[in-house]
Amino acid sequence: MTFSLKRTMAIFQKDYKDVSKNMYVSFTVVIPIFMAFLYGWQGNMTIDMHYVVFNMTLSLVGAYVQCSLIAEEKEKNTLRGLMLSPASTLEILAGKSLLTFITTMIIIVLSAYIVDYQPESMGLVAVGMILSAIFYIGLGTLLGLVTKSVMEASVVIMPFFFIFTFGSFAAGLAEKFPILKVAEYMPNSQLVELAKAVEAGGGFGDVWTYLAVISAWIAASFLLAYATFKKRMMD
Amino acid sequence: MSILKINDLEKHEEHSLVFPAFCLEVSEHEVVAIHSSTNVRTVLVKLFLGELPVSSGELSINGQELTKSKDAYFDQVGMYLLDDGLYERLSVKDHFSFFQKLYGSELSMDEALRMTQLEPKRNIRLSRLTASEKRRVHFGRLLFQNPALFIFEEPDQNTDLETKRVFLKLVRKLSEKGKGVLVLTGNMESALSVTDKVCRLDETGLHVLDVVFDEETTDAPSKEEFKSEDQIIEEEIIIQPVRFEKIPTKVNDKIVLFDPPEIDYIESNEGQSNIYIKGEMYPSVFTMTELENRLHPYGFFRCHRSYIVNLQKVREVVTWTRNSFTLVLGDAKKSSIPLSKTKMAELKGMLGLK
Numbered sequence: 177m178t179f180s181l182k183r184t185m186a187i188f189q190k191d192y193k194d195v196s197k198n199m200y201v202s203f204t205v206v207i208p209i210f211m212a213f214l215y216g217w218q219g220n221m222t223i224d225m226h227y228v229v230f231n232m233t234l235s236l237v238g239a240y241v242q243c244s245l246i247a248e249e250k251e252k253n254t255l256r257g258l259m260l261s262p263a264s265t266l267e268i269l270a271g272k273s274l275l276t277f278i279t280t281m282i283i284i285v286l287s288a289y290i291v292d293y294q295p296e297s298m299g300l301v302a303v304g305m306i307l308s309a310i311f312y313i314g315l316g317t318l319l320g321l322v323t324k325s326v327m328e329a330s331v332v333i334m335p336f337f338f339i340f341t342f343g344s345f346a347a348g349l350a351e352k353f354p355i356l357k358v359a360e361y362m363p364n365s366q367l368v369e370l371a372k373a374v375e376a377g378g379g380f381g382d383v384w385t386y387l388a389v390i391s392a393w394i395a396a397s398f399l400l401a402y403a404t405f406k407k408r409m410m411d
Numbered sequence: 412m413s414i415l416k417i418n419d420l421e422k423h424e425e426h427s428l429v430f431p432a433f434c435l436e437v438s439e440h441e442v443v444a445i446h447s448s449t450n451v452r453t454v455l456v457k458l459f460l461g462e463l464p465v466s467s468g469e470l471s472i473n474g475q476e477l478t479k480s481k482d483a484y485f486d487q488v489g490m491y492l493l494d495d496g497l498y499e500r501l502s503v504k505d506h507f508s509f510f511q512k513l514y515g516s517e518l519s520m521d522e523a524l525r526m527t528q529l530e531p532k533r534n535i536r537l538s539r540l541t542a543s544e545k546r547r548v549h550f551g552r553l554l555f556q557n558p559a560l561f562i563f564e565e566p567d568q569n570t571d572l573e574t575k576r577v578f579l580k581l582v583r584k585l586s587e588k589g590k591g592v593l594v595l596t597g598n599m600e601s602a603l604s605v606t607d608k609v610c611r612l613d614e615t616g617l618h619v620l621d622v623v624f625d626e627e628t629t630d631a632p633s634k635e636e637f638k639s640e641d642q643i644i645e646e647e648i649i650i651q652p653v654r655f656e657k658i659p660t661k662v663n664d665k666i667v668l669f670d671p672p673e674i675d676y677i678e679s680n681e682g683q684s685n686i687y688i689k690g691e692m693y694p695s696v697f698t699m700t701e702l703e704n705r706l707h708p709y710g711f712f713r714c715h716r717s718y719i720v721n722l723q724k725v726r727e728v729v730t731w732t733r734n735s736f737t738l739v740l741g742d743a744k745k746s747s748i749p750l751s752k753t754k755m756a757e758l759k760g761m762l763g764l765k
Contacts, residue, residue, distance in 0.1 A: 186512030190498070190505070197500040197536075253496030257552070260460075260485050261513050 187271025246320025
């Protein structure tokens with residue numbers, strides 16, 4: 177079986193048209209931009225505050241849109257049609273992930289522009305963002321496979337949304353509660369640390385550990401998603 | 412060369428038999444309908460989809476078996492299933508262009524729109540279409556897929572006339588192109604409208620129905636001709652040296668022939684005699700008296716002025732009062748049939764009771 181870019185693009189275009197008419201999802205996409213405006217008006221923001229917006233974008237757009245795209249196919253009984261078509265599972269997921277990825281990137285660039293965020297090294301931050309987006313897409317795929325409808329998906333995503341958006345604050349409490357030290361290794365905290373290191377003028381040598389941890393999260397989410405998929409298809 | 416090959420396929424569910432081993436082949440240019448209950452149909456569909464394993468027997472499409480190569484198998488077959496969904500927010504055009512790219516089809520959009528009669532609706536969202544129009548979008552999907560075998564599950568259930576017409580035209584075109592078509596339905600009328608090759612599948616096995624194309628009504632003769640032809644037929648029957656063994660019934664423009672033992676009972680309603688077989692009603696072309704005479708040798712009994720019953724199927728004789736009786740049949744519906752008190756004595760005599 178060869179990977180067909182044509183079929184992937186067909187699924188991408190179909191989903192793009194579908195999502196653009198779906199108020200339920202497109203409204204969610206707009207929320208981070210609202211947040212960016214709110215923070216932007218307040219002015220002189222810290223790195224932490226910038227990254228609340230970015231992490232919110234990643235979890236709301238990256239994970240939630242991916243999750244609802246898959247959940248809706250299941251809810252409307254269209255996934256079986258796709259599975260019976262010549263398109264392989266990989267092509268179906270690639271088409272959907274591509275859409276989510278592009279949307280996430282657009283929203284991040286937009287909100288970065290709104291909050292006037294200019295990192296010292298654009299390249300390193302971009303790599304961090306892209307890796308994070310891939311992790312959240314993996315997470316969204318995993319949740320989409322577990323949930324059965326868009327409604328269920330929007331409930332399931334909530335705890336993840338809170339953990340990954342505001343979880344980085346938990347690291348601040350780590351002195352009081354040693355257990356919260358774990359929070360430092362969350363992908364969102366790692367992204368913030370990376371940004372801080374970049375802001376302090378660090379090069380690739382200083383930030384590669386953060387990128388490595390995020391990559392480990394990516395591997396974990398994709399492995400889990402794959403395992404879930406295998407298990408679900410057996411039913 | 413046959414496209415669909417079913418060999419000794421058999422299915423048990425828990426401890427009950429869904430259908431015994433049967434063989435069926437659908438070859439190129441052929442349209443076959445399987446008339447069955449919903450339960451049997453669901454099991455069949457699941458077997459085709461691979462959701463239920465084929466435990467005994469073989470099922471192959473164009474030589475491809477599901478267990479050997481899933482992709483090659485699903486390349487050969489296109490299915491329209493009742494619970495298939497569509498993208499409610501996309502227009503018909505969006506759907507067709509998606510299917511076109513997904514299946515890498517050569518079929519042009521206009522051609523598909525024309526064949527499904529959806530041209531005026533091309534820019535309308537699916538959520539605003541009627542259920543019948545949505546079904547035509549599904550048919551469009553199969554056109555783009557263009558597999559060797561088409562399977563339709565209840566294609567014209569609850570649809571408007573336009574969709575029925577589109578479907579019949581589509582099936583005719585597909586069979587002309589050398590495709591195999593299999594229609595699964597619970598409605599005998601819909602099965603007969605699609606094809607002459609109708610099988611009935613139930614727990615007793617697969618029975619092929621004898622369908623004779625009725626040319627009388629298709630030619631639409633005048634009343635007088637009709638009458639004279641009727642007379643000719645009657646005369647022929649009288650002349651016929653061998654007794655005619657099958658009982659003809661009329662469904663639309665076709666005559667379906669039944670073996671007398673298949674019949675459960677016959678009911679007369681406003682001068683029309685209706686033959687009941689497995690809960691389905693078929694209007695008969697004969698009068699009650701004619702039927703009684705024909706069926707008497709097969710163990711049929713005129714138990715009431717407007718009922719003839721197949722005695723083999725009678726399970727119980729219920730006595731309500733001294734003068735009122737009911738016959739309960741052993742069929743799935745446990746049909747009950749009135750028995751006149753004058754006929755009771757005759758029945759007792761036939762049963763060897765005093």
